[in-house]
Amino acid sequence: MKKIAVLTSGGDAPGMNTTIRAVVRRGIFKGLEVYGIYNGYRGLIDGNFVSMNLGSVGDIIHRGGTILQSTRCEEFKTVEGQDKALTQLKEKGIDGLIVIGGDGTFKGAEQLTAQGFPTNGIPGTIDNDIAGTEYTIGFDTAVNTAVEAIDKIRDTAASHERTYVVEVMGRDAGNIALWAGMCAGAESIIIPEVDYDAENVVDRIKKGYERGKTHSIIVIAEGVGKGTEIGKVIKEKTGFDTKVTILGHIQRGGAPSAYDRMMSNQLGAKAVDLLIDGKKGVMVGLKNNQVINTPFKEVEKEKHKQMMDLSTYHLARSLSI
Structure with a gap:
């Protein structure tokens, strides 16, 4: 293996740039030529490649987003699109590919591997919802962004004696x-993994006010539904001044946390090492604080039986009485 390439696909996540840096520098350290592919699989089909050197990834370890950019590509889901991508890789003499992203990204990588092209993946998504790994790059930063925002909202909630519903991201998962x-310290947490009863949420708020609380914070995952709807229910049933804040894409931006940077460095380097060792068609990940690798096919199988450990949810409920 002499030449490898790296791309980012799907939604951006803090730490993607750190991961790109790790892949490029580890590759160069191991004597490889490294290329970046702009705009994900779209750029792969279009041949949007650029040679990367040490300077190409200088001063990006702290930057959010992805310098390689990310574009969703429906064409790559077709056999014709994949053939175009393989032609580009072969014409440019690329021997292996590393992709950074989520479920959709790995499905594409699995197709390339099935056609004989060495491809490995690194999980990068704030949702932390990829099977085969306990952690995905960007999650810690997104959680810290949400916590900081909620802390500030609580200041206003306390000052004006209000109930606030805060909607956070996470796609179909309630991890964030x-x-x-x-x-x-939210009074109630509403996530897709647990059926929720609006009456129970209202009851918890009322009990808090009865013992002297003047404000409440309700956190709801976007996968459950709109925060505005639960806000209306709370206001109607309690009569309390209720506001709704949707944090939105602010959670996907910003400088990656120290933990996200550490994981990006470790997973990025490992993905390169595996390619060099002839290991292909795998996603690197984290289990029991160890860097592991899981075949793309197994990642897909595990997804269908992946379950959240609800012990943290029940702990949160016991502490928010």
Whole structure:
């Protein structure tokens, strides 16, 4: 293996740039030529390649987003699109590819591997919802962003004696809501993994006011539904001044946390080492604080039976009485 390439795909996540840096520098350290592919699989099909050197990734370890940019590409899901991508890789003499992203990204990588092209993946998504790994790059930063925002919202809630519903991201998973809600001391946390009863949420708020609380914070994951709807229910049933804040894409930006940078460095370097060792068609990840690798096919199988450990959810409920 002499030449490898790296791309980012799907939603951006803090730490992607750190991961790109790790891949490029580890590759160069191992004597490889490294290329970056702009705009994900779209750029792969279009041949949007650029040679990367040490300077190409200088001063990006602290930057959010991705310098390689990310574009969703429907064409790559077709056999014709994949053939175009393989032609580009072969014409440019690329021997291996590393992709950084989520489920959709790995499905594409699995197709390339199935056609004989060495491809490995690194999980990068704030949702922390990829099977085969306990952690995805960007999650810690997103949670810290949400916690900081909720802390500030609580200042206003306390000052004006209000109830605030805060909607956070996470796609179909409640990890951000659970972690941010618990760390910010939310009175109720609503996540897709647990059926919720609006009456129970209202009852908890009322009991808090009865014992002297003047404000409440409710955190809801976007996968459950709109925060505005639960806000209306709370206001109607309690009569309390209720506001709704949707944090939105602020959670996907910003400088990666120290933990995200550490994981990006470790997973990025490992993905390169595996390619050099002839290991292909795998996603690197973290389990029991150890860097491991899981075949793309197994990642897809595990996804269908992946379950959240609800012990943290029940702990949060016991601490928010």
